[in-house]
Amino acid sequence: MPILSRETTAMIKPALAGLALGALALAPFAHAERIFVSNEQDNTVSVIDGESLEVIEVINVGRRPRAMAFSSDGSELFVAVGDDEAIDMIDLETLQVVRSQSSGEDPEVIRVDPNRPYIYVSNEDDNIVSVLDYERRTLVTEIPVGVEPEGLGISPDGRWLIATTETSNMAHIIDAEIMEAVHHRLVGARPRHAEFNHDGSKAWVSAEIAATVSVLDMVDTFDVEHTIRFDVPGVPRETVQAVGVQLTSDGRYGFVALGPSNRVAVVDQQTYEVLDYILVGQRVWHLALNADESRLYTTNGVSGDVTVIDVENLTALQSIPVGRFPWGVIVQP
Amino acid sequence: MSVGMGRYLHCMRGVVSRELLRFVHQRSRFVAALVRPLIWLFVFAAGFRMALGVAMTDPYKTYILYEVYIIPGLVGMIQLFNGMQSSLSMVYDREMGSMRVLLVSPFPRWYLLVCKLLAGTLVSIAQVYVFLTIAWFYGIKAPPMGYVWILPALVVTGFMVGALGMLLSTFVKQLENFAGVMNFVIFPMFFLSSALYPLWRIREGSYLVYQIAAMNPFTYAVEMIRFALYEQLNLDAVMIVVATTLVLLALAILGYNPARGMMARKGGG
Numbered sequence A: 001m002p003i004l005s006r007e008t009t010a011m012i013k014p015a016l017a018g019l020a021l022g023a024l025a026l027a028p029f030a031h032a033e034r035i036f037v038s039n040e041q042d043n044t045v046s047v048i049d050g051e052s053l054e055v056i057e058v059i060n061v062g063r064r065p066r067a068m069a070f071s072s073d074g075s076e077l078f079v080a081v082g083d084d085e086a087i088d089m090i091d092l093e094t095l096q097v098v099r100s101q102s103s104g105e106d107p108e109v110i111r112v113d114p115n116r117p118y119i120y121v122s123n124e125d126d127n128i129v130s131v132l133d134y135e136r137r138t139l140v141t142e143i144p145v146g147v148e149p150e151g152l153g154i155s156p157d158g159r160w161l162i163a164t165t166e167t168s169n170m171a172h173i174i175d176a177e178i179m180e181a182v183h184h185r186l187v188g189a190r191p192r193h194a195e196f197n198h199d200g201s202k203a204w205v206s207a208e209i210a211a212t213v214s215v216l217d218m219v220d221t222f223d224v225e226h227t228i229r230f231d232v233p234g235v236p237r238e239t240v241q242a243v244g245v246q247l248t249s250d251g252r253y254g255f256v257a258l259g260p261s262n263r264v265a266v267v268d269q270q271t272y273e274v275l276d277y278i279l280v281g282q283r284v285w286h287l288a289l290n291a292d293e294s295r296l297y298t299t300n301g302v303s304g305d306v307t308v309i310d311v312e313n314l315t316a317l318q319s320i321p322v323g324r325f326p327w328g329v330i331v332q333p
Numbered sequence B: 001m002s003v004g005m006g007r008y009l010h011c012m013r014g015v016v017s018r019e020l021l022r023f024v025h026q027r028s029r030f031v032a033a034l035v036r037p038l039i040w041l042f043v044f045a046a047g048f049r050m051a052l053g054v055a056m057t058d059p060y061k062t063y064i065l066y067e068v069y070i071i072p073g074l075v076g077m078i079q080l081f082n083g084m085q086s087s088l089s090m091v092y093d094r095e096m097g098s099m100r101v102l103l104v105s106p107f108p109r110w111y112l113l114v115c116k117l118l119a120g121t122l123v124s125i126a127q128v129y130v131f132l133t134i135a136w137f138y139g140i141k142a143p144p145m146g147y148v149w150i151l152p153a154l155v156v157t158g159f160m161v162g163a164l165g166m167l168l169s170t171f172v173k174q175l176e177n178f179a180g181v182m183n184f185v186i187f188p189m190f191f192l193s194s195a196l197y198p199l200w201r202i203r204e205g206s207y208l209v210y211q212i213a214a215m216n217p218f219t220y221a222v223e224m225i226r227f228a229l230y231e232q233l234n235l236d237a238v239m240i241v242v243a244t245t246l247v248l249l250a251l252a253i254l255g256y257n258p259a260r261g262m263m264a265r266k267g268g269g
Helices: A006-030 B002-025 B027-051 B066-096 B098-103 B109-138 B146-171 B175-191 B199-205 B207-215 B217-229 B235-255 B262-266
Strands: A034-039 A044-049 A055-060 A065-070 A076-081 A086-091 A096-102 A107-112 A118-123 A128-133 A138-144 A149-154 A160-165 A170-175 A180-186 A191-196 A202-207 A212-217 A224-229 A245-247 A253-257 A263-268 A274-279 A284-289 A295-300 A305-310 A315-321 A326-332
Touching: A034 A065, A034 A295, A044 A065, A055 A096, A065 A107, A076 A107, A086 A107, A107 A149, A118 A149, A128 A149, A138 A180, A149 A202, A160 A191, A160 A202, A170 A191, A170 A212, A191 A245, A202 A245, A202 A253, A245 A284, A253 A284, A263 A284, A274 A315, A295 A326, A305 A326, B002 B027, B002 B109, B027 B066, B027 B109, B066 B098, B066 B109, B066 B146, B066 B175, B066 B217, B098 B109, B109 B146, B109 B235, B146 B175, B146 B217, B146 B235, B199 B207, B217 B235
Parallel strands: A065 A326, A149 A191, A284 A326
Antiparallel strands: A034 A044, A034 A326, A044 A055, A065 A076, A076 A086, A086 A096, A107 A118, A118 A128, A128 A138, A149 A160, A160 A170, A170 A180, A191 A202, A202 A212, A212 A224, A245 A253, A253 A263, A263 A274, A284 A295, A295 A305, A305 A315
16 A cells, blocks of 8 residues: 555646755755955955855955956956055965966956956055956056045946045046046045946945935936034044945945944935934945845954945944954845 | 632732832832942943954844843842842831741742742842833833843843842841842842853953852843843753752741741741
């Protein structure tokens, strides 16, 4: 006598098939994302597993690693190593530096062109933005900007590039077609970072000393159309320094790292109202959203850790110790 | 046997309901019990916001505001004051003669005292949950299951501070002497513990104070509550608190023994 009747088997079979399909559909999510963190004083990049939230690998790179970016095809991670005046390129399969490209003096921030194999590099001491071809390993051009270029932002379509200069206190809007700065706008004191929103219509430029974010219209006027100010209750004003910025693609939240005030500001992307301040580690510098934007990762330079923020509930979940002075963070989906 | 068990339960119900009734009828006591920790939370802890957060320490997984840190300490404070309040009421009962009514009951004395402790503990737990609810609406939220895990920790702590109060009540002859108990027991126990500052921070300030705090059983009660509120078990703290409770309870029962305890010497009861 069979253990299961024919009717029962007929009922179970579609259920099993459904389960198998469900498992297949979930398979892409089973692959945990990886978070890369550059440790400025350790000359390493820490790799955190997105599921266990533990450091699973430490990659040795050049001296003073700061900004990072993925190649357009997602196979490599580029790391600006300031004291080596180069961009180290890490193979994301082997997690090893496979090559290095000269970048000009003191590269700090880098961005990758979404359409061409170009890396844009801000060279603080030379007052230029260098454009490197990472396939041909050549210098494409150098774009003169203001004094001490620092932050770089690129529009999602690759048309516009914004370079912020910390002594000129300006945002220089570069037309990526002609590789020339075509607009120059005054922003807050010591601008640090530029970030475009999802459709490229706005750019947020943070200013460290002014503790502000200037929102630029990137469709018509290229002017500053709003200035967001931060004031953390009970925290000395001088410790509030706006640095890293991340914007959710649904147009809901803007996150701004506020340096030694140890807070990340949550801003309504539509009304520019500051909704909340989330406590994280000491001297929070840069931020990264994961692929589905459910989590925000922050680098906390002085406390040497990364705080994981739950975006839905706007709460800090956990802080993960990494190397000394973590600077940049980027998430591989 | 079942009849006997029923009688025991009846006795327990009587002692507990008397204590709860007394608590419900004394509205000012209820308000006072809540106002004390709330002032600490809203005034003292809010003033420390500018401390830029408390560094990562177990059981917290990330940085927290000082007002988040202080919550378990204030929960302990509620229970500590309540335990002392119970001891005060025992002194009062003894002066008024109602203690005599209780102690002439046919049930064993230790059982009556345990019932009395249970009653005081239940009162303190009610106060704690009201306090945690206010803190929740103030924005200090623990994981939901933490509010369940904290319950056994509150029972053990309630018994510990209650037994301490009971033991003290055997030494305090008159109601007027209770101020001394406040100065010499409640304040040192609370301030020389991890209720207000983490032990590592106390150690940075004074090694001597750290050593005292590390020997203070109230520190472990607070840590047990802190870990339970964040869904974790601090086994060391649990063992120390349970052991302290048993010792204090035994001494209190001994103290209330008319043949051998302090009561005999004082002629009270």
